[in-house]
Amino acid sequence: MREMSDHILIGSAREGRSARFPRWILLLVSLGAILFQVYVPLFFQFLSYLELPLLVTLYFALLRRNPVSGLFVGAAIGLAQDSLSHQPLGMFGIVKTLVGYFAASVGMRFDVDHFAMRLILGFFFFFFHQFFYWVLARALLGQQLSFDVRQTLLFGLLNAVVAVLFFHILDKLRERS
Amino acid sequence: MDLLSRYRNLSVLLLVIFAQLVLLAYQVKSNQDVRLVRVWAVTAVTPLARIVESVRSNTVRALENYVLLRNLMDENRRMKEELGRLKVENQYLKSELGTAERARALSVFQSRNPSRTIAARVIGAGTGANSKVVFVDRGSTSGVMKGMAVVNPDGILGKVTAAYPTASQVLLITDPTFAAGVMSEKHRVRGTLKGLGQTSCQVDYIHNEETIEPGERFYTSGDDRVFPKGLPVGTVTVSRNGNPFKQVYVVPSGLQAGLEEVLIVLEGVHQPIPASDKAAAPGIQLLPPPPEDEPAGAGTPSGGRGTGTDADRLREHYKAVGAAQGHKFGEGLPGSKPPNFNLDPTQAKPAPAQPPASPPKPAGGSGPAPPAGTPAQTAPPEPAPRTP
Numbered sequence: 001m002r003e004m005s006d007h008i009l010i011g012s013a014r015e016g017r018s019a020r021f022p023r024w025i026l027l028l029v030s031l032g033a034i035l036f037q038v039y040v041p042l043f044f045q046f047l048s049y050l051e052l053p054l055l056v057t058l059y060f061a062l063l064r065r066n067p068v069s070g071l072f073v074g075a076a077i078g079l080a081q082d083s084l085s086h087q088p089l090g091m092f093g094i095v096k097t098l099v100g101y102f103a104a105s106v107g108m109r110f111d112v113d114h115f116a117m118r119l120i121l122g123f124f125f126f127f128f129h130q131f132f133y134w135v136l137a138r139a140l141l142g143q144q145l146s147f148d149v150r151q152t153l154l155f156g157l158l159n160a161v162v163a164v165l166f167f168h169i170l171d172k173l174r175e176r177s
Numbered sequence: 178m179d180l181l182s183r184y185r186n187l188s189v190l191l192l193v194i195f196a197q198l199v200l201l202a203y204q205v206k207s208n209q210d211v212r213l214v215r216v217w218a219v220t221a222v223t224p225l226a227r228i229v230e231s232v233r234s235n236t237v238r239a240l241e242n243y244v245l246l247r248n249l250m251d252e253n254r255r256m257k258e259e260l261g262r263l264k265v266e267n268q269y270l271k272s273e274l275g276t277a278e279r280a281r282a283l284s285v286f287q288s289r290n291p292s293r294t295i296a297a298r299v300i301g302a303g304t305g306a307n308s309k310v311v312f313v314d315r316g317s318t319s320g321v322m323k324g325m326a327v328v329n330p331d332g333i334l335g336k337v338t339a340a341y342p343t344a345s346q347v348l349l350i351t352d353p354t355f356a357a358g359v360m361s362e363k364h365r366v367r368g369t370l371k372g373l374g375q376t377s378c379q380v381d382y383i384h385n386e387e388t389i390e391p392g393e394r395f396y397t398s399g400d401d402r403v404f405p406k407g408l409p410v411g412t413v414t415v416s417r418n419g420n421p422f423k424q425v426y427v428v429p430s431g432l433q434a435g436l437e438e439v440l441i442v443l444e445g446v447h448q449p450i451p452a453s454d455k456a457a458a459p460g461i462q463l464l465p466p467p468p469e470d471e472p473a474g475a476g477t478p479s480g481g482r483g484t485g486t487d488a489d490r491l492r493e494h495y496k497a498v499g500a501a502q503g504h505k506f507g508e509g510l511p512g513s514k515p516p517n518f519n520l521d522p523t524q525a526k527p528a529p530a531q532p533p534a535s536p537p538k539p540a541g542g543s544g545p546a547p548p549a550g551t552p553a554q555t556a557p558p559e560p561a562p563r564t565p
Contacts, residue, residue: 032225039229067186080218083217083219088210089197089200089204089210090198090200090204091201093200140201
């Protein structure tokens with residue numbers, strides 16, 4: 001158990017170093033994630049449950065290990081997602097801002113290159129994202145949305161699995177230091 | 178200030194959250210949208226969406242075209258196979274139809290021709306590069322004998338040169354050793370048909386003075402005692418003077434439609450050669466023959482409108498006058514009363530025969546002399562009116 005926790009927690013300076021990405025990669029991957037959510041469900045309805053913008057926010061926040069950077073990435077992606085939705089601007093922005101901030105904070109303490117940690121974080125932040133959005137919609141907009149916990153947990157697991165694979169692909173785009 | 182710098186991250190988070198809450202509150206409160214932010218987002222996303230959609234649609238179209246092309250190729254291959262099969266089937270049906278038509282033509286010809294014939298099928302050809310010999314499936318057991326004629330509805334084909342029990346050998350008319358007596362249709366010129374080893378034959382022994390026209394048909398003359406008279410032989414293609422005889426070439430009509438079914442003439446019956454059908458000659462138009470002439474004498478009292486000279490019509494008139502008055506020319510004695518030639522023979526009643534009034538004069542008179550004092554004596558007989 002102790003050995004396991006040693007692997008997950010950051011144990012060296014190398015592991016605590018933040019990852020760097022070219023700016024165009026950041027922009028292109030974010031746009032691609034939003035585009036995926038807008039475009040792909042037109043042809044594959046079941047893929048609408050895949051929250052790819054959330055996974056992109058999570059990835060960049062975890063690996064930048066900078067809460068300010070993470071919250072801005074989350075805010076930008078969230079607002080862009082809001083812009084393409086029928087909801088007022090700020091709903092996804094606030095939620096993803098929080099996700100970016102907390103994910104960056106977690107990334108400072110855990111080894112986020114580990115696939116198990118990515119799986120757990122993916123599952124956790126998906127549930128957090130959905131729950132907090134539901135809270136905001138009820139509290140700020142007064143919308144009577146339903147929150148199916150079992151379905152959310154199932155989709156959380158699905159997104160966590162996809163997150164592990166997706167993060168592995170995005171790791172290839174990291175700048176070698 | 179120190180507090181903000183110490184909790185910089187948290188301060189930024191709260192600031193960003195607060196800003197978004199204000200934005201959200203403004204939208205909810207004023208029920209207005211922040212169009213500018215949405216325009217930015219849409220402008221950033223839609224070009225990519227257009228590119229992706231273009232790539233997707235082109236890829237799908239290419240795949241569809243590929244699949245369609247592949248299906249078309251498969252279908253094309255299937256249709257080619259089907260076409261080939263149908264062609265073979267069509268050829269077979271055409272062959273069957275041709276065989277049936279030839280059999281029917283043979284049957285009709287057999288029933289109409291007075292000669293007794295037996296149908297036979299060509300089952301093989303003879304050996305030899307220049308020989309024109311075939312074998313038919315009828316032999317001596319069917320009554321076939323050497324020297325019998327072999328024909329079909331279109332014309333003569335050859336003659337039996339050997340009869341075996343189940344088959345017979347037939348020498349075709351195109352064989353160089355073949356000969357048959359023929360006669361032309363139009364000018365009734367006799368000649369001898371000889372084979373040349375080619376598709377055409379020659380009619381020999383026709384003098385240069387005889388007239389043979391290209392397109393004229395030849396029929397068998399019956400002189401050879403093999404072919405009954407009146408069977409078609411062929412059509413003249415070339416006719417020119419030669420030395421010592423005219424050079425006449427004929428295309429055999431019997432061989433034009435192939436050689437599969439034939440008739441062997443067991444007992445030949447001569448027939449007349451049909452009259453020349455000039456109307457059938459190409460490029461020549463002939464009117465139909467004129468109607469029959471009206472009977473002689475119709476429409477004229479004396480029957481003078483018929484054919485003949487004026488003397489004939491006058492003789493007919495005198496006969497009518499004599500018959501109307503009961504006078505027979507040549508029977509009265511000289512000096513007896515002649516008939517009145519001025520009376521209309523159609524109105525005059527026949528008078529009873531008068532006895533001769535005087536004895537006949539001695540020989541030397543030229544005829545009966547009219548009695549003196551009678552009108553007939555004074556008035557000479559008028560000539561019969563001429564009819565146009």
